[in-house]
Amino acid sequence: MRRRTVLAAGLLAAPMAGCAGRGNEGDRVFRQFDPANQVGGLAETIESWNAEHPDYRISMETLSPNNPQQFAREANAGSGPDIAQLAFTDVSFMAEPRILTPLDDLMASSPAEGGDDLLATDMTTYDGSMWAVPWTADTMALVYRPDVLEQAGISETPQDWEELAEVAAKITQDAGGEVSGFVFPAGAQFSSAQWFPINYYLWAHDSQLIRADGETWSVGVSEQQLADTMEYFTSFFTEGITPVSMQATTDYGDPSIIGSLDDGTCAMTFMPPAAFRTARESVGAELMTAPMPGGLEDGATHLGGRALGINANCEEPEAAWEFVKFLMSPETFENYPQYPASATTLDQIDVDPSEQGYIDQLPHAESFARYADAPITIASLQALVNQQFSAVYSGQSEPPDAARKIISTITTGLEE
Amino acid sequence: MGTIRLRSLQPYLLSAPALLVIGLLFLVPSIYNVILAFQNLTPYQSPGDAESVGFENFSDLWSSGELPNAAFNTVFWLTAMSVVLRLLAGLGLALALQSPILRRWKLRGLSRTLILIPWMVPQVVAIAAWRWILDGNSGVLNQALNALGIIDGAIPFLAQTSTVWWSIIAIIVWRELPFVVMVLVAGLQSIPSEQYEAASVDGAGRWTSLRSVTLPNLRPVLTIVVLVTVIQTFNNFVYVWLTTGGGPGNYTAVLATELYSAAFFDNELGTGAAIGLLMTVIMAIFAVLYLRVTATKEDA
Numbered sequence: 170m171r172r173r174t175v176l177a178a179g180l181l182a183a184p185m186a187g188c189a190g191r192g193n194e195g196d197r198v199f200r201q202f203d204p205a206n207q208v209g210g211l212a213e214t215i216e217s218w219n220a221e222h223p224d225y226r227i228s229m230e231t232l233s234p235n236n237p238q239q240f241a242r243e244a245n246a247g248s249g250p251d252i253a254q255l256a257f258t259d260v261s262f263m264a265e266p267r268i269l270t271p272l273d274d275l276m277a278s279s280p281a282e283g284g285d286d287l288l289a290t291d292m293t294t295y296d297g298s299m300w301a302v303p304w305t306a307d308t309m310a311l312v313y314r315p316d317v318l319e320q321a322g323i324s325e326t327p328q329d330w331e332e333l334a335e336v337a338a339k340i341t342q343d344a345g346g347e348v349s350g351f352v353f354p355a356g357a358q359f360s361s362a363q364w365f366p367i368n369y370y371l372w373a374h375d376s377q378l379i380r381a382d383g384e385t386w387s388v389g390v391s392e393q394q395l396a397d398t399m400e401y402f403t404s405f406f407t408e409g410i411t412p413v414s415m416q417a418t419t420d421y422g423d424p425s426i427i428g429s430l431d432d433g434t435c436a437m438t439f440m441p442p443a444a445f446r447t448a449r450e451s452v453g454a455e456l457m458t459a460p461m462p463g464g465l466e467d468g469a470t471h472l473g474g475r476a477l478g479i480n481a482n483c484e485e486p487e488a489a490w491e492f493v494k495f496l497m498s499p500e501t502f503e504n505y506p507q508y509p510a511s512a513t514t515l516d517q518i519d520v521d522p523s524e525q526g527y528i529d530q531l532p533h534a535e536s537f538a539r540y541a542d543a544p545i546t547i548a549s550l551q552a553l554v555n556q557q558f559s560a561v562y563s564g565q566s567e568p569p570d571a572a573r574k575i576i577s578t579i580t581t582g583l584e585e
Numbered sequence: 586m587g588t589i590r591l592r593s594l595q596p597y598l599l600s601a602p603a604l605l606v607i608g609l610l611f612l613v614p615s616i617y618n619v620i621l622a623f624q625n626l627t628p629y630q631s632p633g634d635a636e637s638v639g640f641e642n643f644s645d646l647w648s649s650g651e652l653p654n655a656a657f658n659t660v661f662w663l664t665a666m667s668v669v670l671r672l673l674a675g676l677g678l679a680l681a682l683q684s685p686i687l688r689r690w691k692l693r694g695l696s697r698t699l700i701l702i703p704w705m706v707p708q709v710v711a712i713a714a715w716r717w718i719l720d721g722n723s724g725v726l727n728q729a730l731n732a733l734g735i736i737d738g739a740i741p742f743l744a745q746t747s748t749v750w751w752s753i754i755a756i757i758v759w760r761e762l763p764f765v766v767m768v769l770v771a772g773l774q775s776i777p778s779e780q781y782e783a784a785s786v787d788g789a790g791r792w793t794s795l796r797s798v799t800l801p802n803l804r805p806v807l808t809i810v811v812l813v814t815v816i817q818t819f820n821n822f823v824y825v826w827l828t829t830g831g832g833p834g835n836y837t838a839v840l841a842t843e844l845y846s847a848a849f850f851d852n853e854l855g856t857g858a859a860i861g862l863l864m865t866v867i868m869a870i871f872a873v874l875y876l877r878v879t880a881t882k883e884d885a
Contacts, residue, residue: 238628238849245631262629262852357832359850414721416744416833425722548850560834563746 196228197489200250201475202235207443210504218495225488227252237262244268244480251483252492255301255476257292258537258547263478264295270479271298275490281497283511288531291538293476301478303510304497308470308534309365309421309439310458310526312448317348317436326437326459330370333437333462334404340436341410350410352426352435355402356419357559359552363402366439366461367554369470370398373463378550379543379579386543386583388576395572399561406562416562427451441473442508442527449523458526465533472534474510545582553578615865621858628854635855642859651835651843659839660867662750664819667757671814672807674758675765680799682766683773697770704763712827715756719743743829746836753837757824761817765810772806773799808879815875816868840864 199215201208212229219226230250232239237259243249245268255263263269276284276299284302293301311326318326321340327333337350354362371377371390374397380389405411418425422444429435431452439461440448449456463469477496479489495501499517502509508531509515520528540547557575560566566574622642626635646652678700687693703711718726721741730736742752776799784794800807822841825831831838831846840860848857 241629245629262627266627266630266634268629356830357834358830359846360830412722412739412741413744414724414739414741417716417721417741417829419830424717425720428723546850546852548852552846552850556832556835559832560836563744563833563836565746565834565836 196226197252197483197485197492198230198250199227199252199254199492200230200232200240201254202231202233203254203443203475204233205231207506210506211501214496214501214504218492222492225485225492227492235259241266241268244482247482249480249482251480251485251489253478253480254304255478257289257303257472257474257476258541260293260301260476260478261295261542264298264300268481269300270481270483270486270489271300272302272479272490273299275479275486276302279487279490279494281494282499283497283509283514284494286512288510288512289472289474289476289536289538292536292541295542301476302493302497304475304477305507306472306474306510306515306531306534307441307443307508308464308472308527308530309369309441309461310445310464310524310530311437311461312430312440312445312456312458312526313437314430314433314435315455315457317433320344321348321436327462328465330373330401330462334401334410337405337410337437338408341408346409347434349412349429349435350437351405352411352415352429352438353402353405354418354420354423354426355406355411355416355559355562357416357556358419359548359555361419361555361559362421362439363558364551364555365471367398367402367558369461369463370401371395373466373469374398377539378554378575379540379545379583381539381543388579388583390576392569392572392576395575396568399558399568399571402558403561403568416559422447430454430456442524443506445524445527446506455523457523460526460530460533464526464530467533468535470530470534472531472536475507476510543583544585545579549582550579618858618861618865621855622862624855624858626854627852628849629852638855642853642855645856646859646863651838654835655838655840655843658750658837659819659841659864662754662837663757663821663825663839664815666750667754667761667818668811668814670754670758671762671765672810675762675769675810678762678766679769679773680795682770697767700766701763703760706760708760708823709827711760712756712824715752715759716743716828719752744833746833749829749833749837753824753828756828757818757821761814765814768806768810769803772803776802804879808875812872812875815871819868819871820864 201211203211208229208231215227215229235256237255240249240253240255241263244263245266249268260269281302287303288306289303290299293299293303313326317340318324321343323336323340327336333351340348340350353366356363368377371394374394376390376394378388378390379386406413406416412425412429414425421438421440426435426438427448430438430448431454433454445456445458461470477493479486479493483489497509497511497514499509499514502514502518508527509518512532515528515531537547540550553575557566557571561568561571621635623637623639624635625638625641626632681687682693682696682700687696706714718724719742721727721739721744724739724742726742727736727739730740731738740748742748780798780802781794784798789797820841822839822845825837825839826842826845829837831842840863844857844860844864847860848854
């Protein structure tokens with residue numbers, strides 16, 4: 170899509186409709202939302218594309234953090250970037266109002282390298298069509314300080330959640346309370362990262378928040394299972410294993426977590442790959458990754474990642490698809506430090522030994538497709554769960570009451 | 586004849602640009618918000634795809650059970666407490682800045698500049714800095730309290746119900762106090778010194794002067810300060826959202842955070858618009874009542 174000239178009348182329309190063309194005149198726009206300090210390699214890759222394709226130059230636009238609703242507003246107004254990076258969980262929202270281009274024909278007529286064994290296609294398929302192509306894959310891995318574990322006489326990371334609680338308690342006790350065995354961000358905010366281990370715990374114990382039953386949805390967890398999960402995570406605070414201050418922290422990359430990894434007062438936490446790499450650079454000690462508890466069980470951890478979609482307003486979808494294929498190629502991942510969402514391409518990339526935890530776990534991870542397309546959004550589930558777990562940690566609710574609240578809210582949401 | 590007709594149109598022509606801007610930037614969005622409150626629309630759909638749902642968004646709000654807690658927090662904690670504290674602290678500081686001692690020591694200009702610093706810090710930066718200060722693990726406040734021997738251990742200020750509202754209010758007061766101080770200083774400067782001299786001749790002490798001269802003269806300024814700070818705070822979203830996100834649990838949830846959650850997490854723009862409409866009505870009632878009360882007092 171060529172950048173449209175904004176006429177005098179556009180002075181009023183521009184703030185409302187937005188205008189994608191922030192790149193050079195004539196460029197097509199690729200919008201991505203990873204932080205600017207993590208996409209240097211991607212920018213170089215796009216430069217190499219532009220050098221070889223002067224007739225289809227790409228201008229990379231960074232709009233961080235992820236804001237799919239901004240893209241939707243622009244696309245609904247006939248504007249927006251030509252190619253957009255999308256979180257897996259956002260694809261169906263874009264597909265439903267048809268603001269993306271369906272990719273089935275493009276994929277059939279010009280297959281992408283590694284396109285036969287893509288992970289998480291269940292998140293990019295909607296109404297029988299493919300609306301975006303999985304591009305990168307990530308998950309959470311256990312991040313730990315091997316020296317701190319060694320000091321407590323622990324040679325292997327915990328294999329399941331029960332073992333995690335035991336190992337973490339031992340580390341804290343051995344250090345006389347000076348070291349937190351396991352640290353996790355447990356804030357009430359919608360975005361709080363506690364959402365991931367809570368789900369992992371549930372999935373590893375044969376339950377999940379909601380469950381698809383054909384065309385209908387139902388609650389997939391009992392009050393008792395939820396209350397047990399709340400008691401499990403609360404025990405980290407009541408037993409002094411995790412600092413209470415974590416109840417106000419939402420992000421795995423929070424300075425308080427990085428700081429405690431750095432000074433050795435945190436033995437274990439969890440992070441996705443990009444956050445781990447940032448932490449590794451900031452911490453003056455060796456950091457390693459291992460699969461999350463239960464992470465080597467199929468479906469016990471989540472497969473997240475980014476997809477690439479083509480705007481329905483794109484005037485040259487075939488050319489845009491060629492660029493998407495280029496982004497999916499092994500060549501891109503030589504410079505772009507992410508894991509490809511193609512099993513074949515994943516096998517071709519070199520990974521730092523400290524990141525082996527992700528590599529071991531990724532083949533067993535499953536997407537949030539189990540919650541996608543339900544009448545209640547994943548974001549709503551996340552907000553609800555984080556809030557009610559937080560209410561228990563802070564003593565506002567007892568686990569059975571909070572569990573009942575979650576189930577009743579989910580039930581109402583599913584009925585709507 | 587032509588000149589007379591042009592003259593009669595002149596006021597309308599001159600005010601047309603202002604009316605156009607007000608119409609486009611205020612009236613159109615406000616009217617659209619009212620329409621949206623009766624519709625079902627997600628942030629991913631085009632406005633043309635909206636479905637009319639009558640009063641359903643309002644009835645859902647009523648039945649959700651979340652609204653009373655958010656409304657109480659908005660009115661009592663976020664607005665009333667923070668505005669009262671700002672007024673008291675602001676009046677005290679304004680009087681201090683007007684004191685003859687500062688003038689004698691030629692510190693008036695410097696102190697007024699220093700008092701403005703928090704207001705120059707962007708809200709987001711101020712909140713991020715305060716989050717670090719209040720951190721229960723490594724926060725400088727905990728370190729200072731420990732060093733002074735006031736506490737032994739660490740207080741997770743933003744993670745426990747007993748301290749979280751006071752922490753948010755402290756941030757609001759710190760960041761927004763300069764506005765109150767500067768307006769009140771301007772008000773104090775407008776009071777004729779003869780009134781204080783007359784009061785002094787009549788034997789009035791400092792307290793009597795404050796009560797009988799300063800406060801009555803400041804009433805118009807105080808009216809504006811209260812109105813502006815109440816409206817600004819009642820609608821404020823960032824202080825709660827960036828410090829606690831409404832937590833722990835939903836202990837600090839306010840109407841603005843509920844609005845945001847409804848519109849952008851639950852994908853229910855109509856419900857968000859309904860909350861926005863409710864907030865506007867509450868503020869309108871407050872503004873009318875407050876202006877009537879103050880007008881009545883002034884008339885009397």
